[in-house]
Amino acid sequence: LVDLPRELLDVRDQHPWPSVAAGARQRLKRRAPELSDYVDEMPETVFGLGSGFFYLPAAQGRAWGLGNDWLPEFLILLALGHAHFAAQDLQIDSGRCPPALTLLSDVALLEYLSALRDRTPTSSFTQYTDLHDLYYRWYVRALDVELRHRTRLHPYRSEEVLLLGLKAAPGNTALHIVADASNHAQAAGELVLGVMQLCAGLQVIDDLNDLARDFEDRNFTMPLTATLRAMRAELGSLDQIDPEDLSLAAVSSRVADACLEVAQHCFELSGSSAARAEAFVLRDLADVWHRRAAERRQEIVAALGAASLA
Amino acid sequence: MIRVITPDLTDEATGAAIDAALEKLDAAAPAQEISPPRRRKLRELVSPQANGDQDSW
Numbered sequence: 001l002v003d004l005p006r007e008l009l010d011v012r013d014q015h016p017w018p019s020v021a022a023g024a025r026q027r028l029k030r031r032a033p034e035l036s037d038y039v040d041e042m043p044e045t046v047f048g049l050g051s052g053f054f055y056l057p058a059a060q061g062r063a064w065g066l067g068n069d070w071l072p073e074f075l076i077l078l079a080l081g082h083a084h085f086a087a088q089d090l091q092i093d094s095g096r097c098p099p100a101l102t103l104l105s106d107v108a109l110l111e112y113l114s115a116l117r118d119r120t121p122t123s124s125f126t127q128y129t130d131l132h133d134l135y136y137r138w139y140v141r142a143l144d145v146e147l148r149h150r151t152r153l154h155p156y157r158s159e160e161v162l163l164l165g166l167k168a169a170p171g172n173t174a175l176h177i178v179a180d181a182s183n184h185a186q187a188a189g190e191l192v193l194g195v196m197q198l199c200a201g202l203q204v205i206d207d208l209n210d211l212a213r214d215f216e217d218r219n220f221t222m223p224l225t226a227t228l229r230a231m232r233a234e235l236g237s238l239d240q241i242d243p244e245d246l247s248l249a250a251v252s253s254r255v256a257d258a259c260l261e262v263a264q265h266c267f268e269l270s271g272s273s274a275a276r277a278e279a280f281v282l283r284d285l286a287d288v289w290h291r292r293a294a295e296r297r298q299e300i301v302a303a304l305g306a307a308s309l310a
Numbered sequence: 311m312i313r314v315i316t317p318d319l320t321d322e323a324t325g326a327a328i329d330a331a332l333e334k335l336d337a338a339a340p341a342q343e344i345s346p347p348r349r350r351k352l353r354e355l356v357s358p359q360a361n362g363d364q365d366s367w
Binding site: 001002003005045049051052053138142155156157158159162163165192196197200202208209211226229230231232245247248249250251252253254255256258261262265266268269279296299303304 | 311316317319321324325327328329331332334335336338339340341344348349351352353355356357364367
């Protein structure tokens with residue numbers, strides 16, 4: 001795999017994920033001591049991933065001049081928000097959110113909103129909570145697209161593919177915080193746009209990797225829908241399909257290649273928006289993902305060429 | 311239903327390019343005759359492991 005941008009890896013090295021998750025646990029236990037045992041038992045993934053993507057806002061902030069002392073509390077803020085949406089997404093995707101995590105979800109949201117208010121400039125008391133409301137509606141818009149595709153197997157339009165990037169919209173408020181704190185408020189709009197375009201591409205790739213699991217959840221993502229349509233499947237006969245066959249069908253039908261091409265276009269859009277915002281960490285991350293998709297397409301073409309000779 | 315206003319997420323040229331890629335999906339059909347070893351190789355190209363572990367994102 002093409003390596004992540006150096007700036008992301010540096011922030012991750014200096015603020016290891018377990019310490020961020022520990023900080024988030026502490027805040028949750030302080031707000032709801034009754035739930036302390038459950039908070040301790042939650043896996044770290046509830047609070048986010050130790051991934052380059054999670055560190056993107058912090059790394060962009062640092063590239064824009066924010067000091068290291070600013071980052072720990074900011075990363076904890078992201079972890080609290082993630083905990084709420086991890087629970088919500090688990091319920092939406094599978095309908096199986098554990099009871100303890102369901103309880104913690106609202107506590108995490110309350111703590112997250114409190115942290116947003118604490119960071120709001122005194123001149124505009126509700127600035128960040130208003131932004132949270134706006135971006136929550138973007139998130140709902142994306143979920144609306146997804147839920148409508150669960151009732152009927154029908155092709156996705158380009159507009160819908162891009163709207164699915166808005167599933168990550170709740171994280172946009174943190175991008176404004178970074179832009180404001182680093183005196184780059186004028187770049188926030190393009191930064192948000194670029195991150196949403198990046199997320200649209202990442203969503204396609206994630207869904208391409210999760211064909212079997214999404215099939216079991218009957219979550220008809222774009223790659224799954226395209227694969228099932230290529231197999232001439234219908235909603236009434238899905239029980240006859242072996243989930244293990246989906247990945248083979250996706251590759252051999254060239255659905256996988258077309259999905260990766262769509263993702264590449266999303267990454268190109270993201271790179272252009274990032275360049276306009278002078279957000280070069282985002283621009284470099286979009287470039288990494290564009291190259292990763294290109295490499296994977298080459299592997300698929302090579303494997304199909306070999307398969308045709310088999 | 312009331313739709314929230316969302317940003318223009320693409321330009322005209324890229325939107326057309328994405329539409330063209332999506333149109334390829336309408337004609338897609340799985341290849342029928344692939345030997346078992348090749349099947350295994352092709353399956354590996356689309357899997358949660360295909361893009362590395364979570365940290366590589």
